[in-house]
Amino acid sequence: xxxxxxxxxxxxxxxxxxxxxxxxxxxxxxxxxxxxxxxxxxxxxxxxxxxxxxxxxxxxxxxxxxxxxxxxxxxxxxxxxxxxxxxxxxxxxxxxxxxxxxxxxxxxxxxxxxxxxxxxxxxxxxxxxxxxxxxxxxxxxxxxxxxxxxxxxxxxxxxxxxxxxxxxxxxxxxxxxxxxxxxxxxxxxxxxxxxxxxxxxxxxxxxxxxxxxxxxxxxxxxxxxxxxxxxxxxxxxxxxxxxxxxxxxxxxxxxxxxxxxxxxxxxxxxxxxxxxxxxxxxxxxxxxxxxxxxxxxxxxxxxxxxxxxxxxxxxxxxxxxxxxxxxxxxxxxxxxxxxxxxxxxxxxxxxxxxxxxxxxxxxxxxxxxxxxxxxxxxxxxxxxxxxxxxxxxxxxxxxxxxxxxxxxxxxxxxxxxxxxxxxxxxxxxxxxxxxxxxxxxxxxxxxxxxxxxxxxxxxxxxxxxxxxxxxxxxxxxxxxxxxxxxxxxxxxxxxxxxxxxxxxxxxxxxxxxxxxxxxxxxxxxxxxxxxxxxxxxxxxxxxxxxxxxxxxxxxxxxxxxxxxxxxxxxxxxxxxxxxxxxxxxxxxxxxxxxxxxxxxxxxxxxxxxxxxxxxxxxxxxxxxxxxxxxxxxxxxxxxxxxxxxxxxxxxxxxxxxxxxxxxxxx
Amino acid sequence: xxxxxxxxxxxxxxxxxxxxxxxxxxxxxxxxxxxxxxxxxxxxxxxxxxxxxxxxxxxxxxxxxxxxxxxxxxxxxxxxxxxxxxxxxxxxxxxxxxxxxxxxxxxxxxxxxxxxxxxxxxxxxxxxxxxxxxxxxxxxxxxxxxxxxxxxxxxxxxxxxxxxxxxxxxxxxxxxxxxxxxxxxxxxxxxxxxxxxxxxxxxxxxxxxxxxxxxxxxxxxxxxx
Amino acid sequence: xxxxxxxxxxxxxxxxxxxxxxxxxxxxxxxxxxxxxxxxxxxxxxxxxxxxxxxxxxxxxxxxxxxxxxxxxxxxxxxxxxxxxxxxxxxxxxxxxxxxx
Numbered sequence: 001x002x003x004x005x006x007x008x009x010x011x012x013x014x015x016x017x018x019x020x021x022x023x024x025x026x027x028x029x030x031x032x033x034x035x036x037x038x039x040x041x042x043x044x045x046x047x048x049x050x051x052x053x054x055x056x057x058x059x060x061x062x063x064x065x066x067x068x069x070x071x072x073x074x075x076x077x078x079x080x081x082x083x084x085x086x087x088x089x090x091x092x093x094x095x096x097x098x099x100x101x102x103x104x105x106x107x108x109x110x111x112x113x114x115x116x117x118x119x120x121x122x123x124x125x126x127x128x129x130x131x132x133x134x135x136x137x138x139x140x141x142x143x144x145x146x147x148x149x150x151x152x153x154x155x156x157x158x159x160x161x162x163x164x165x166x167x168x169x170x171x172x173x174x175x176x177x178x179x180x181x182x183x184x185x186x187x188x189x190x191x192x193x194x195x196x197x198x199x200x201x202x203x204x205x206x207x208x209x210x211x212x213x214x215x216x217x218x219x220x221x222x223x224x225x226x227x228x229x230x231x232x233x234x235x236x237x238x239x240x241x242x243x244x245x246x247x248x249x250x251x252x253x254x255x256x257x258x259x260x261x262x263x264x265x266x267x268x269x270x271x272x273x274x275x276x277x278x279x280x281x282x283x284x285x286x287x288x289x290x291x292x293x294x295x296x297x298x299x300x301x302x303x304x305x306x307x308x309x310x311x312x313x314x315x316x317x318x319x320x321x322x323x324x325x326x327x328x329x330x331x332x333x334x335x336x337x338x339x340x341x342x343x344x345x346x347x348x349x350x351x352x353x354x355x356x357x358x359x360x361x362x363x364x365x366x367x368x369x370x371x372x373x374x375x376x377x378x379x380x381x382x383x384x385x386x387x388x389x390x391x392x393x394x395x396x397x398x399x400x401x402x403x404x405x406x407x408x409x410x411x412x413x414x415x416x417x418x419x420x421x422x423x424x425x426x427x428x429x430x431x432x433x434x435x436x437x438x439x440x441x442x443x444x445x446x447x448x449x450x451x452x453x454x455x456x457x458x459x460x461x462x463x464x465x466x467x468x469x470x471x472x473x474x475x476x477x478x479x480x481x482x483x484x485x486x487x488x489x490x491x492x493x494x495x496x497x498x499x500x501x502x503x504x505x506x507x508x509x510x511x512x513x514x515x516x517x518x519x520x521x522x523x524x525x526x527x528x529x530x531x532x533x534x535x536x537x538x539x540x541x542x543x544x545x546x547x548x549x550x551x552x553x554x555x556x557x558x559x560x561x562x563x564x565x566x567x568x569x570x571x572x573x574x575x576x577x578x579x580x581x582x583x584x585x586x587x588x589x590x591x592x593x594x595x596x597x598x599x600x601x602x603x604x605x606x607x608x609x610x611x612x613x614x615x616x617x618x619x620x621x622x623x624x625x626x627x628x629x630x631x632x633x634x635x636x637x638x639x640x641x642x643x644x645x646x647x648x649x650x651x652x653x654x655x656x657x658x659x660x661x662x663x664x665x666x
Numbered sequence: 667x668x669x670x671x672x673x674x675x676x677x678x679x680x681x682x683x684x685x686x687x688x689x690x691x692x693x694x695x696x697x698x699x700x701x702x703x704x705x706x707x708x709x710x711x712x713x714x715x716x717x718x719x720x721x722x723x724x725x726x727x728x729x730x731x732x733x734x735x736x737x738x739x740x741x742x743x744x745x746x747x748x749x750x751x752x753x754x755x756x757x758x759x760x761x762x763x764x765x766x767x768x769x770x771x772x773x774x775x776x777x778x779x780x781x782x783x784x785x786x787x788x789x790x791x792x793x794x795x796x797x798x799x800x801x802x803x804x805x806x807x808x809x810x811x812x813x814x815x816x817x818x819x820x821x822x823x824x825x826x827x828x829x830x831x832x833x834x835x836x837x838x839x840x841x842x843x844x845x846x847x848x849x850x851x852x853x854x855x856x857x858x859x860x861x862x863x864x865x866x867x868x869x870x871x872x873x874x875x876x877x878x879x880x881x882x883x884x885x886x887x888x889x890x891x
Numbered sequence: 892x893x894x895x896x897x898x899x900x901x902x903x904x905x906x907x908x909x910x911x912x913x914x915x916x917x918x919x920x921x922x923x924x925x926x927x928x929x930x931x932x933x934x935x936x937x938x939x940x941x942x943x944x945x946x947x948x949x950x951x952x953x954x955x956x957x958x959x960x961x962x963x964x965x966x967x968x969x970x971x972x973x974x975x976x977x978x979x980x981x982x983x984x985x986x987x988x989x990x991x992x
Contacts, residue, residue, distance in 0.1 A: 638990070638991060639988065639991060640987075640988030640989065640990050640991025641984070641988050641991075642984045642987065642988075643915060643984060646914060646915050647772070647773075647776070647915055650776050650780070650911060650915065651776070653780070654776060654779055654780055654783065657780065657783040657784065657787065658783060660783075660787060661783050661786045661787055680894050681894060683894075684894040684898065684899075688902050691902065691906055691932075692902075692905070692906070692909075695906055695909040695910065695913075695929055696909070698909075698910075698913060698922065698925050698926060698929055699909055699910075699912065699913035699916065699917070699926065704919055704921050704922055707921075707922045707925055708925065710925075711925045711928060711929070714906070714929060714932055715932065718932050718935065718936055721899065721902075721936060721939075722936075722939055724894075725899070725939050725940060725942075725943045726943060727939045727942070727943075727951050727954070729951075730935075730939065730951055730954050730955065730958075733955070733958060734935070734958065737958055737962055738928075738932075738958070738961075741962065742928065742961070742962060742965050745965060745966070745969060746921060746924070746925065746965075746969070749921060749969045749972065749973060750921055752973070753921075753972075753973065753976045753980075754980075770916055772915070773911075773912040773913075773915035773916045774912055776911065776912065776915070777908040777909065777911050777912035778908065780904075780907070780908050780911055781904050781905055781907070781908035784904035784907065784908075785900070785901060785904050789897070810951070813948055814948065814951055814952070814955070817948050817949075817951075817952055818952055818955060821952075822952050822956075825956055826956075829956055829959040829960060829963075832959070832960065832963050833959065833962070833963050835963075836962075836963035836964070836966045836967050837966060839966075839967050839970065840966045840967055840969070840970035841970075843967070843970035843971060843973070843974050844970050844973050844974055844977075
């Protein structure tokens with residue numbers, strides 16, 4: 001039943017087309033239901049495909065479905081095809097699942113927004129592009145999806161484009177992604193140059209009939225280390241751009257200008273995981289490039305720590321979560337760098353659940369408080385928004401790595417592999433886990449516990465200025481948004497379209513650990529499911545006792561973090577714990593602006609005003625001036641008098657005759 | 667008298683004819699170039715034409731000589747005289763130097779150089795292959811008119827037709843050039859006309875062939891010469 | 892035996908030279924025109940002479956057409972002269988210089 005794979009991809013495309021043409025007429029909320037139905041249908045089709053796949057033996061689960069030959073040029077054959085194998089199916093399931101849930105949430109969140117239909121057009125297009133990225137069977141087709149999600153991200157971050165800050169953030173996101181895309185493209189060139197093909201099966205080898213071929217076989221000499229290193233480094237550059245690692249993470253915090261469902265879907269669960277997926281896909285090649293693996297693990301660890309430290313000092317509820325995303329992505333890359341792809345993907349799954357939940361709950365809070373995003377002006381909301389508070393708590397405990405929530409299992413699995421890989425990186429990871437628990441607890445304390453600071457009538461000061469953004473047609477700051485005042489000014493839980501997704505995701509955050517529960521033997525479904533795709537992965541051989549010890553250490557760190565966070569932040573503000581260095585994200589943006597933008601702008605000015613205006617224009621104008629001068633010089637011959645013309649003709653005639661006469665003699 | 671004497675007479679008479687023709691031509695040319703009164707120049711032109719016709723006959727181009735006299739002397743020169751009288755330019759051209767005073771010697775020099783070159787070229791006609799053209803030979807049976815007619819109406823039919831069309835076009839063009847036309851904008855009002863322009867009240871009468879002397883002399887600017 | 896053709900050619904060349912010189916020297920437009928006619932006559936004479944020298948009828952055909960075209964040219968030229976004179980009585984060749992660059 002791999003034909004369901006076509007349906008998976010076709011449904012979002014159909015939803016996009018329907019909304020594009022009829023969206024205005026369908027209006028709210030029907031356009032939203034169309035989009036949600038498309039996403040939900042995709043999820044169902046993914047489930048069907050998965051069930052069908054489970055029916056096959058473990059090592060025959062890859063199917064390459066060709067659709068169309070795209071580039072049939074001599075030597076380069078690129079087709080549009082779908083590769084349905086365990087890896088892509090894993091991605092498919094959670095992408096479509098989380099996406100459907102968020103589509104449902106958006107119906108409620110985008111209520112009464114003038115761009116309601118446009119939102120769902122973009123959402124479905126995004127889903128379609130993401131599915132292309134995941135299902136493509138060659139690098140170029142995947143790149144099409146890669147660019148598509150980048151574009152949709154741009155369109156959705158700048159959804160309220162009338163706000164300049166949103167438009168700027170969208171541009172920043174797109175351009176930073178582009179920097180990474182250069183790496184991806186050059187990698188594609190290298191791959192074609194070396195392998196003569198861009199197809200995954202041919203480049204990475206296949207696993208059919210029970211044995212691996214090509215790079216998947218892991219045989220030495222299949223590819224030179226330098227080539228593999230070059231290709232994988234370039235691909236990692238692309239991944240860094242898309243998944244917001246150092247140094248291309250700068251776009252993700254600014255991307256919080258977009259609506260909260262977008263932050264949940266694109267910048268937490270799906271698009272930013274594209275980089276992780278890419279690295280997992282080229283795992284066979286990474287086997288031959290240990291340097292790149294080191295690089296991946298180090299960058300992951302660095303990003304994890306850096307982002308976690310910054311998140312400890314953020315006031316905006318969404319920015320805090322954005323840095324948290326960067327941090328968790330760092331964990332995934334650490335796992336992949338250590339050679340344990342399965343656990344990286346496991347963490348990707350659990351992270352999708354609890355991070356999406358965190359964002360959606362934050363969205364509910366923002367919505368309830370009339371678009372206020374500054375955590376310092378929240379507080380005590382647990383009383384008023386119980387469902388939101390409970391679901392947020394589930395996510396909080398999951399991300400903090402508390403047993404038995406999902407995050408504990410995935411994070412621990414990663415840290416086990418990293419321990420085997422390098423102890424220093426393990427240390428960073430463990431410490432960051434503590435930091436994570438700390439800042440998440442800080443967030444919980446500021447938002448849901450303590451004094452209800454929002455009741456104190458402070459004027460609306462939005463960190464990301466969501467107040468004016470949410471309803472651009474309405475009056476800006478100072479006016480409360482829509483739902484809250486209608487009920488007497490008290491925040492309350494959101495309508496069912498928004499709370500149902502929260503509940504679903506909370507359940508997943510609690511139970512998600514069961515996907516790869518390897519503590520007591522054979523519940524490691526995910527590992528076994530994905531094993532055929534990663535024959536070259538490094539097996540984790542950490543002794544059980546060591547595993548227990550490591551888990552306990554990490555758990556202790558997390559509990560300490562929780563305790564510290566709650567105790568410190570329930571009671572009030574502590575400016576000393578929020579140094580400017582952390583608040584301003586280690587001054588990274590400003591230093592980039594100073595070192596890179598400054599010279600670039602100077603160069604651009606030089607080019608524009610000197611080269612273009614003086615030299616090029618001068619040359620063109622100089623030609624014109626020269627022509628004019630020569631014309632003026634030649635004017636004297638046009639006297640207007642017939643006689644001079646006659647004389648001229650006569651002289652010419654005589655000259656010709658003279659020439660003929662003298663030629664006669666020669 | 668023997669044949670020799672008869673031959674001598676023929677030769678002498680041939681030379682005499684040539685001499686007369688040459689004299690007529692050169693005298694006429696000198697008159698055209700030198701005389702001040704345009705009517706006298708026209709008479710000089712007639713003289714040149716007659717001389718040329720004489721030399722045509724001498725060379726056996728009888729028809730062309732006749733045509734020369736009829737067309738040139740009989741039509742073209744008459745046209746010239748008509749226009750001279752019409753425009754009233756038959757006053758003597760003053761000997762004032764004009765704009766290009768120094769042109770006389772230059773022109774003479776250029777003329778002499780041109781003549782010398784032409785002569786040299788005419789002498790050394792090495793590129794004439796002597797092969798007969800597509801037209802018939804000049805010598806041969808039949809009158810020269812007949813041969814000319816055959817040649818034109820068979821070999822040169824297209825140029826013939828084209829020149830006929832050209833004549834028609836020329837006539838039409840001439841009429842178009844000189845007529846004022848019903849749709850033409852009226853002459854500028856007298857107040858705006860510059861002083862040198864002929865007063866418009868006189869304009870409709872201009873085509874009437876009036877004697878130059880009949881026109882009020884005072885209104886004429888100096889007759890250009 | 893009649894006069895050798897070269898003499899006719901010389902005569903025609905001299906006539907041409909006189910006509911060219913006159914064309915440059917004279918100022919009255921009509922007289923300039925007559926000088927042009929002189930040059931055309933010289934050309935005709937040359938053609939007929941060569942027709943005789945080379946025993947070819949083509950020369951006389953050429954003269955024929957030259958005559959026709961000269962007639963047409965005179966017609967149009969005089970029309971232009973009349974048009975010029977209508978604007979400005981007593982115009983000379985030097986006064987028609989509005990095409991000065």
